[in-house]
Amino acid sequence: IFILNPCAVDAVQASKACLLEVADLVVVNKSYRDCAAQTVRDLKFETHVPVLMLVAARAEGVGDLVEAIEAHHRADTPARRTARARAQVLSLAQSRLHAHPELDALAAAVAEGRCDAYSAAESLITGSVVDSR
Incomplete structure (x- = not known):
């Protein structure tokens, strides 16, 4: 209700x-x-x-x-x-x-072209580390 x-x-x-x-x-x-x-x-x-x-x-x-x-x-x-x-x-x-501690770092990596959005999303969901160098 x-x-x-x-x-x-x-x-x-x-x-x-x-x-x-x-x-x-x-x-x-x-x-x-x-x-x-x-x-x-x-x-x-x-x-x-x-x-x-x-x-x-x-x-x-x-x-x-x-x-x-x-x-x-x-x-x-x-x-x-x-x-x-x-x-x-x-x-x-x-x-x-939204509250995940790695969200901002992953968003920055995508914005800077160090990784793609799909890999970042997968990393966020699974908790795996994405290579964002």
């Missing part, structure tokens, strides 16, 4: 960060705000999953959220679970690669 506030750049950032790809439900909290309806429209355009409105502080929309969660559990299939797991694995792998 991905929960965000309306009127913020959260919807755009979520789309860019691929968060909407792994969400099973999207909830717009503080839906009493003027821009909530537009945020919901934008999100419905960006994703294929249910987008719900909620005012958590007043428990408005909680029943709909519970119903959507239960419906999701009833409709969950092995293929959907596999797709979610795949997206999670890829996201975690991407995070680890």
Whole structure:
């Protein structure tokens, strides 16, 4: 479940960060705000999953959220679970690669022509040493 506030750049950032790809439900909290309806429209355009409105502080929309969660559990299939797991694995792998201690050195080696991007990527993934002299 991905929960965000309306009127913020959260919807755009979520789309860019691929968060909407792994969400099973999207909830717009503080839906009493003027821009909530537009945020919901934008999100419905960006994703294929249910987008719900909620005012958590007043428990408005909680029943709909519970119903959507239960419906999701009833409709969950092995293929959907596999797709979610795949997206999670890829996201975690991407995070680890971004934080890899050799990334900057490999990027510099590619930029300076000391090795090609394919060899550098293979080195980053496998942890092997690439000849970048």
